[in-house]
Amino acid sequence: MWQRFTERARRVVFNAQEEAVDRRENYVSTEHLLLGLARENDCVAARILDYMGVSLEKIRSELNSNLGRGNGRPAQDTQLTPGAKRCIDFAYDEARRLSNNYIGTEHLLLGLVREALSTGGLASQVLSNLSIDLEKTRKEVIKLQDNDLGLAMEKAANSVQLQYVHLNGRLVPKSQAMVSIYDHGFLYGDGAFEGIRVYSGNIFRLKQHVARLFASARALGISLGKSAAFIQAAIVETVIANGVESGYIRVSVSRGVGLALDPAHLRSDATIVISTEELRLYSDQMYKDGLTVITASTRVPPADCIDPQVKSLGKYLNNIAAKQEANRVGAGEALMLNMSGNVAEATGDNLFLVRDGALSTPPTSEGALPGITRGAVIDICSNLGISCVERVTTLYDVYNADEAFLTGTAAEIIPMVKCDGRLIGDGRPGPITNRIISAFRELTPSDGVRAN
Numbered sequence: 001m002w003q004r005f006t007e008r009a010r011r012v013v014f015n016a017q018e019e020a021v022d023r024r025e026n027y028v029s030t031e032h033l034l035l036g037l038a039r040e041n042d043c044v045a046a047r048i049l050d051y052m053g054v055s056l057e058k059i060r061s062e063l064n065s066n067l068g069r070g071n072g073r074p075a076q077d078t079q080l081t082p083g084a085k086r087c088i089d090f091a092y093d094e095a096r097r098l099s100n101n102y103i104g105t106e107h108l109l110l111g112l113v114r115e116a117l118s119t120g121g122l123a124s125q126v127l128s129n130l131s132i133d134l135e136k137t138r139k140e141v142i143k144l145q146d147n148d149l150g151l152a153m154e155k156a157a158n159s160v161q162l163q164y165v166h167l168n169g170r171l172v173p174k175s176q177a178m179v180s181i182y183d184h185g186f187l188y189g190d191g192a193f194e195g196i197r198v199y200s201g202n203i204f205r206l207k208q209h210v211a212r213l214f215a216s217a218r219a220l221g222i223s224l225g226k227s228a229a230f231i232q233a234a235i236v237e238t239v240i241a242n243g244v245e246s247g248y249i250r251v252s253v254s255r256g257v258g259l260a261l262d263p264a265h266l267r268s269d270a271t272i273v274i275s276t277e278e279l280r281l282y283s284d285q286m287y288k289d290g291l292t293v294i295t296a297s298t299r300v301p302p303a304d305c306i307d308p309q310v311k312s313l314g315k316y317l318n319n320i321a322a323k324q325e326a327n328r329v330g331a332g333e334a335l336m337l338n339m340s341g342n343v344a345e346a347t348g349d350n351l352f353l354v355r356d357g358a359l360s361t362p363p364t365s366e367g368a369l370p371g372i373t374r375g376a377v378i379d380i381c382s383n384l385g386i387s388c389v390e391r392v393t394t395l396y397d398v399y400n401a402d403e404a405f406l407t408g409t410a411a412e413i414i415p416m417v418k419c420d421g422r423l424i425g426d427g428r429p430g431p432i433t434n435r436i437i438s439a440f441r442e443l444t445p446s447d448g449v450r451a452n
């Protein structure tokens, strides 16, 4: 819904949420939207109101004198009321009527006037007290759009998109997204996370990612206090708010805020942060030519320490140490062994080997993360009729594979052509690897949840 909003129009909605929070009201209604508009003094809507002889200041003071202070709980999950939602739908409609391919503050104003005047709520009283009607407002918008050069400049300025973070249940501008210095994630690595990719507006295997996040939290004994449906909707909302067509999403959760390590002393609910980024780990050339990897001396811990199946914040210390080993010798990745000396996975990816036309991958019980990309490759193999099994894997198997590749949300699928100084197969990405990569690229724009 937010994709076509100008930066200012988004800010109006954000301001409205802030107004609701200030008033300890856990909903955003048309009067909050009107106040949100009133905070944006220097916008197109303000100019239009100016021409009509009404200032936003005046609207604000009218509203404030009529608006009571909420006395409920502070707004956490600030939701738009049906009227506020209709107002935004009307804004879309007004933009369409005016053949504008963006939603600006002027359309929000029109949407508000249209909704408020038909419902008889507080916003409606204020607007009609000030003699603001729909036809008059529309005429002013059209006049301004026909004549105003400043408007074109403002639209150009607005095309720089404000980025949002979903923090503890609501969208906030990225620059204001802060977590406490006493957050258990920061103090102790006490939390879990997900990395997810968006391909052409499709959030790839979103349900599976959210399910894994909940599985990680459950294993750590962290209650997220939100349903999977809520987290999924929040992820979709963040992607849309940030206008992400293709990119990377990071969902990080921690047990909450509190200095002592004892979870009994926490003084907040779980921290939940959803942000979007651009992330590319390797160059096109590396995807074409394949990666050189080493085996790290740092091991994957056994399940009776930190279970590697849990995508926990804390476990990544080991993986970072292993990655540093790879960096020191100029390798693209490092394989990690478990305490029995079997291959578990790479620092941020799962491993697949191809031998005599069949695939194998280490089982999760050997220390591999239950990767979402790994799951997609297993499904692709089953669709293509290629055998793929989970098998305990040693370095002997790696060195003697015909082909090998790594899978992960961040790295996607990348051929691995050299390990510990030995060429794998003929040292080039193999035909089965390339087939799997093509099938994966076909799957990514459609298998998941759409965010537009």
Ligand SMILES: Cc1ncc(COP(=O)(O)O)c(C=O)c1O
Residues within 6 Å of the ligand: 195, 319, 345, 346, 347, 348, 349, 350, 368, 369, 370, 371, 372, 373, 374, 407, 408, 409, 410
């Ligand atoms: C240690 C580790 N193994 C494997 C993976 C691959 O998992 P996925 O395909 O779900 O990204 C990741 C990345 O998330 C990882 O961090």
